[in-house]
Amino acid sequence: xxxxxxxxxxxxxxxxxxxxxxxxxEKIEWLYKKWPFSGIFGTVDRQAAQRGxxxxxxxxxxxxxxxxxxxxxxxxxGFSEDEIKTIAAGYQVKDGPDDSGQMFDRPGxxxxxxxxxxxxxxxxxxxxxxAYPPDLSLIIKARENGPNYVYSLLQGFTEKxxxxxxxxxMNYNKYFPGHQIAMPKPLSDGQISYxxxxxxxTEQMSSDVVIFxxxxxxxxxxxxxxxxxxxxxxxxxxxxxxxxxxxxxxxKVD
Amino acid sequence: MKEHKIQKPGIIGWIxxxxxxxxxxxxxxxxxxxxxxxxxxxxxxxxxxxxxVLQIIxxxxxxxxxxxxxxxxxxxxxxxxxxxxxxxxxxxxxAVGASMFFVVVYIHIARGxxxxxxxxxxxxxxxxxxxxxxxxxATAFMGYVLPWGQMSFWGATVITNLFSAFPVxxxxxxxxxWGGFSVDNPTLNRFFSLHYxxxxxxxxxxxxxxIALHEHGSNNPTGVEVKTKKDTIPFHPYYTIKDMFGFIVFxxxxxxxxxxxxxxxxDPDNYIVANPxxxxxxxxxxxxxxxxxxxxxxxxxxxxxxCCMFGSILILFFLPWLDKAKTKSGTYRPYFKWFCLLFILxxxxxxxxxxxxxxxxxxxxxxxxxxxxxxxxxxxLPLLSRFETPLPAPNSISEDYAKKHCQ
Amino acid sequence: xDTSCETENNSCSLPEGETRRDFxxxxxxxxxxxxxxxxxxxxxxxxxxSSDVLAISSTEVDISNIQPGQILTVMWQGKxxxxxxxxxxxxxxxxxxxxxxxxxxxxxxxxxxxxxxxxLVVVGICTHLGCVPIGPKGEFGGWLCPCHGSQYDTSGRVxxxxxxxxxxxxxxxxxxxTKIRIG
Numbered sequence: 001x002x003x004x005x006x007x008x009x010x011x012x013x014x015x016x017x018x019x020x021x022x023x024x025x026e027k028i029e030w031l032y033k034k035w036p037f038s039g040i041f042g043t044v045d046r047q048a049a050q051r052g053x054x055x056x057x058x059x060x061x062x063x064x065x066x067x068x069x070x071x072x073x074x075x076x077x078g079f080s081e082d083e084i085k086t087i088a089a090g091y092q093v094k095d096g097p098d099d100s101g102q103m104f105d106r107p108g109x110x111x112x113x114x115x116x117x118x119x120x121x122x123x124x125x126x127x128x129x130x131a132y133p134p135d136l137s138l139i140i141k142a143r144e145n146g147p148n149y150v151y152s153l154l155q156g157f158t159e160k161x162x163x164x165x166x167x168x169x170m171n172y173n174k175y176f177p178g179h180q181i182a183m184p185k186p187l188s189d190g191q192i193s194y195x196x197x198x199x200x201x202t203e204q205m206s207s208d209v210v211i212f213x214x215x216x217x218x219x220x221x222x223x224x225x226x227x228x229x230x231x232x233x234x235x236x237x238x239x240x241x242x243x244x245x246x247x248x249x250x251x252k253v254d
Numbered sequence: 255m256k257e258h259k260i261q262k263p264g265i266i267g268w269i270x271x272x273x274x275x276x277x278x279x280x281x282x283x284x285x286x287x288x289x290x291x292x293x294x295x296x297x298x299x300x301x302x303x304x305x306x307v308l309q310i311i312x313x314x315x316x317x318x319x320x321x322x323x324x325x326x327x328x329x330x331x332x333x334x335x336x337x338x339x340x341x342x343x344x345x346x347x348x349a350v351g352a353s354m355f356f357v358v359v360y361i362h363i364a365r366g367x368x369x370x371x372x373x374x375x376x377x378x379x380x381x382x383x384x385x386x387x388x389x390x391x392a393t394a395f396m397g398y399v400l401p402w403g404q405m406s407f408w409g410a411t412v413i414t415n416l417f418s419a420f421p422v423x424x425x426x427x428x429x430x431x432w433g434g435f436s437v438d439n440p441t442l443n444r445f446f447s448l449h450y451x452x453x454x455x456x457x458x459x460x461x462x463x464x465i466a467l468h469e470h471g472s473n474n475p476t477g478v479e480v481k482t483k484k485d486t487i488p489f490h491p492y493y494t495i496k497d498m499f500g501f502i503v504f505x506x507x508x509x510x511x512x513x514x515x516x517x518x519x520x521d522p523d524n525y526i527v528a529n530p531x532x533x534x535x536x537x538x539x540x541x542x543x544x545x546x547x548x549x550x551x552x553x554x555x556x557x558x559x560x561c562c563m564f565g566s567i568l569i570l571f572f573l574p575w576l577d578k579a580k581t582k583s584g585t586y587r588p589y590f591k592w593f594c595l596l597f598i599l600x601x602x603x604x605x606x607x608x609x610x611x612x613x614x615x616x617x618x619x620x621x622x623x624x625x626x627x628x629x630x631x632x633x634x635l636p637l638l639s640r641f642e643t644p645l646p647a648p649n650s651i652s653e654d655y656a657k658k659h660c661q
Numbered sequence: 662x663d664t665s666c667e668t669e670n671n672s673c674s675l676p677e678g679e680t681r682r683d684f685x686x687x688x689x690x691x692x693x694x695x696x697x698x699x700x701x702x703x704x705x706x707x708x709x710x711s712s713d714v715l716a717i718s719s720t721e722v723d724i725s726n727i728q729p730g731q732i733l734t735v736m737w738q739g740k741x742x743x744x745x746x747x748x749x750x751x752x753x754x755x756x757x758x759x760x761x762x763x764x765x766x767x768x769x770x771x772x773x774x775x776x777x778x779x780x781l782v783v784v785g786i787c788t789h790l791g792c793v794p795i796g797p798k799g800e801f802g803g804w805l806c807p808c809h810g811s812q813y814d815t816s817g818r819v820x821x822x823x824x825x826x827x828x829x830x831x832x833x834x835x836x837x838x839t840k841i842r843i844g
Contacts, residue, residue: 040514068332072716111716134526137332141517142525220335220342227343228513232506238696239502241689246495248685253290253487254656315704319711337711340703495686498693 030145030152030175033207037214038147040229043222044215049077051194052212055205058192060136063128063183065116068137069216072110077215084110091115129169131182140210140217147210149175154206157185282468287486288493289474291655296472297500298362303460304501305355310453312348320400322446324439327402328527346516352394353519354508356542359387367573368594370582371473377574379466384570386459391543391567393452396445398540399437403524408537410437410445416550419557436530476654477582478647485651536611544608545601549627551612552620562624569631577635581644588645590638597630719844721836724780732796734785737843741785741793742831743804744841747815752778754802755816765827769816772830782843783817783828794828804828 036045053074056066071088075081088108093115096103108115116135118124125132140146152175160172160179170180187202194200214221261271270276319338321330334341363383366372372380395413399406414431418424433440471480480486487493511518519541523534539547546563553559569576584591604623610616648654720737722744727733730751733744747755755769773781785793787806794813796804801814801821811822818827833843 068336070713070716111713138525142522144522146522224342224346224513228509231509231513234692234696235502235506235509238689238692239499239506241685241692242495242499242502245686245689246499249491249495253492254659311704315707318708333711333713337713339706339709339711341707341711343703344707495689498689 028175028177030148031155032148033151035147035211035214037211037221040225042225044077045211046078047196048208048211049215050079050212051196051198051205052208052210052215053077054195055187055192055209056136056212059186059205060209061114061117063117063124063133065118065133065135066114066137066216067116067135068113070111070113071108073219076219077212081110088112129182133183136213136216138217140213146217147214150213151206151210153181154187154209155202282464282489283494284488284490286468286471286489287480287483288472288489289480289485289651290487290492291474291476291651291658292472292493293475294496294500295361295365296474297497298358298365300497301500301504302355302358302362305351305358306453306456306460309348309351309355310457312344312351313450313453316344316348317450320446322400322443324402324442324528327400327442331401343512346512349520350508350511350516352397353540353542354504354511355390356394358504359390360542363387364598367597368584368591369473369475370477370577370579370584372573373577373582374574375470376466376473379463380574381571382459382463382466384567386456386463387570388567389452389456389459393449393456394540394542396449396452399442399445400449401524402442402528404526404528404532404534405521405524405537407437407528407530408534409539410441412537413539414441416556416560416563419560421557473582474651475583475585476648476651477586478649478651478654481650482652538609541605541609544606545604546608548604548608548620549624551608552617552624562628566624566627569628573631573635576631577639579639579642579644581647583647586645586647587638587642589642590635593630593634593638597627600626600630719842721840721842723840725839729779730797735843737784737831742843743781743783743785743796743817743828745781745783745796745815747779747781751802751815755814758814764819765825767816767818767827769818772816772818772827774835777835780841781815781817782830782833782841784831785828787811787824788819788826788828789822789824 036043036048056064071084074084074087079087088110091108091112092105093108093112094103095106098104118127121132134142139150143149153173156173156175157171158174160166164172164179166172167180170182171184172179173181187205189201191202191205192200198204218224259271261267266276316334319330319334319341321327331345334345336342338344366380366383395409399410414428414437417427417431420427429435431441432438433444471486474480521538521540538544546566549566550559550563553562579587579590581587584594600623604620604627607616607620607623612620648657718738720735720742722733722735724733724744724746727744727746729746729748731746734741735744736742752769760766760768770778772783785804787794787808789806789809789811792806792808794804794806794811796813799805799812801812803813803815803817803820805812806822806824809823811824812820813824813828814820816827817830819825831843833841836842
């Protein structure tokens with residue numbers, strides 16, 4: 001019996017240890033925020049996500065694509081159909097070929113994907129000194145501790161330490177592994193003026209854009225967690241019944 | 255010549271007279287005499303069976319939306335996650351399901367190791383199990399390549415490159431596996447084809463596994479074979495209900511992960527599209543391969559490392575002849591018990607080490623753990639067979655059961 | 662396998678015990694079955710059109726360059742749609758008919774927009790077995806299906822042949838005088 005308990009406890013701890021076993025190299029302490037979307041009851045703050053979209057649209061989309069989102073998806077964070085049509089129509093989208101075989105530009109429709117700032121990766125690198133601004137659709141899932149990583153990175157463009165030499169075209173970032181990043185500081189206080197009147201500090205913009213990016217990476221999150229609660233509750237109740245049934249049936253065994 | 259059977263009444267009787275599936279199901283799942291003292295460790299087999307079915311079903315539905323081409327694979331998976339109705343659920347069930355399948359099978363194997371389930375007359379049962387394990391690993395390895403993320407690509411590159419270690423023919427084997435000069439579209443396409451095929455081979459092996467099991471019946475925690483009818487109870491309703499309760503507990507863990515923590519066992523790098531020009535900082539296989547990865551990296555010579563890695567699994571085939579002790583169960587083998595537990599911990603330690611950077615203390619520890627791993631099979635077990643004095647085992651299962659459940 | 666009745670003090674408790682166990686077992690089985698049934702829903706639902714397919718379910722067509730008597734074929738939801746600008750003769754032929762003689766009786770007026778009677782928009786799939794009819798062809802001025810010889814008139818109604826129904830009229834609207842949106 002003692003062995004059993006010891007083993008079970010050990011397996012749980014060891015299993016968890018292995019599951020989260022990652023080698024970190026230099027340990028960077030990221031900024032930490034209690035995100036409203038984390039935990040089993042997490043939700044996407046619609047207001048914050050809309051502000052985050054504004055940050056993405058006005059600042060980030062100059063260099064960063066988001067090809068796995070379409071304009072019609074914006075209804076999930078609270079934009080109306082008309083607002084979406086207006087946003088989409090503000091972009092020129094490539095379409096075609098037409099009857100003479102040529103590609104042409106037309107205003108965006110709600111079914112179009114977010115347009116990319118560059119035609120392909122090579123064009124993106126050429127315009128950014130060889131560095132590729134990654135597509136942001138999945139960035140939250142593509143980095144360990146994604147939300148806090150992005151949150152820290154955006155606020156991490158501090159003064160470089162005096163004893164450090166930067167490579168050509170590199171910028172110092174306190175939270176980027178290696179501390180040299182090709183991206184110049186994207187956010188400063190008051191850089192954009194939020195349409196809902198919120199004060200646009202760097203921290204506020206970073207927080208809002210993380211919530212937006214979280215939605216972009218996992219649009220199914222709220223439905224998933226809601227369904228999860230129902231499934232686990234059902235299983236727990238059914239489990240109780242099966243346990244009682246098992247005990248009843250096994251009473252007969254002598 | 256079969257004795258003349260009597261056709262029983264009704265549709266079931268009509269079918270059964272011509273194709274005895276009902277008689278078979280009755281003897282297999284209903285009447286099958288099972289030792290009455292099995293613990294929940296014996297439920298792992300049926301849970302593994304359920305996971306195989308679930309993986310096949312989710313896999314078939316995922317394959318309706320997946321495109322196995324390097325330019326479309328990653329996008330098709332994102333399409334499943336974002337646009338296909340419940341696509342995210344199918345994908346997460348399949349990915350988490352693979353991990354849970356291995357958790358269950360590892361517990362199942364550990365049970366076999368501790369209670370001597372590999373000993374006669376169950377040697378072939380055990381060996382078919384090892385074949386199932388190997389096929390599962392091949393299936394999982396190829397499946398992980400399909401999303402075509404960074405880890406998919408680089409994991410495939412590293413592991414297929416291992417075959418170049420073989421002298422003379424190594425390079426040709428690798429080119430043949432790749433269908434080209436690096437992991438690329440031909441590789442992805444064939445991995446998709448084989449990933450779809452192999453699970454059905456696993457189903458066939460599982461059937462053989464079950465036939466072998468039913469020939470001599472299940473082992474039990476005392477390791478004492480069934481002697482009289484008093485030792486057994488019919489599979490139904492006792493083990494059907496017990497296994498079903500086991501399913502529910504398992505599903506609670508499984509679905510907690512699917513709905514609330516689906517990416518915790520995965521690698522974030524796999525959410526970046528495969529890029530043959532950029533190698534990720536830490537190439538790590540999925541957790542269930544980590545112990546073998548540690549063994550591979552611990553050996554300084556490439557060919558020796560590959561041989562030890564495969565050897566660490568192939569050695570399981572010989573277990574019934576390495577451990578010839580008459581007493582089956584670790585409960586009654588006072589020294590074996592601790593060496594066996596140490597072996598299990600050693601494998602877990604190897605798993606942890608497999609995820610670390612291959613430098614400094616981690617290398618030394620990997621080698622020590624590898625030494626114990628092989629030492630357990632090649633030295634400890636044979637020696638224990640000869641020199642260990644076991645404790646007296648119970649006279650029968652029913653006696654032991656009555657003692658433990660005295661009213 | 663019998664209950665060890667002998668050890669029970671009163672055999673009267675047995676039937677009650679049976680009922681209690683049956684209830685629990687029954688409930689457990691029912692919940693298990695319910696769970697399995699609910700589990701089937703996501704799988705079946707995943708085969709329905711995904712949201713990106715549903716999003717492009719309408720097509721806009723520029724009709725400014727179509728002359729009277731011309732038929733333009735466009736793709737809508739993967740199917741061909743005939744956009745036909747009818748001449749006055751074709752409109753008259755479509756309207757001047759006793760609909761009771763038609764295999765699938767339908768007035769021409771019910772198949773076009775009231776203010777745009779010169780425009781006929783029909784799905785170009787024969788209602789027999791799905792081939793694409795060719796037009797303008799056939800003795801009724803409409804379409805002829807090359808597979809089994811069904812013929813349609815200038816209103817897209819079936820006149821002759823194995824096809825049971827008229828060519829389907831999709832949902833469409835004039836979003837301007839030169840543009841229609843199908844679907």
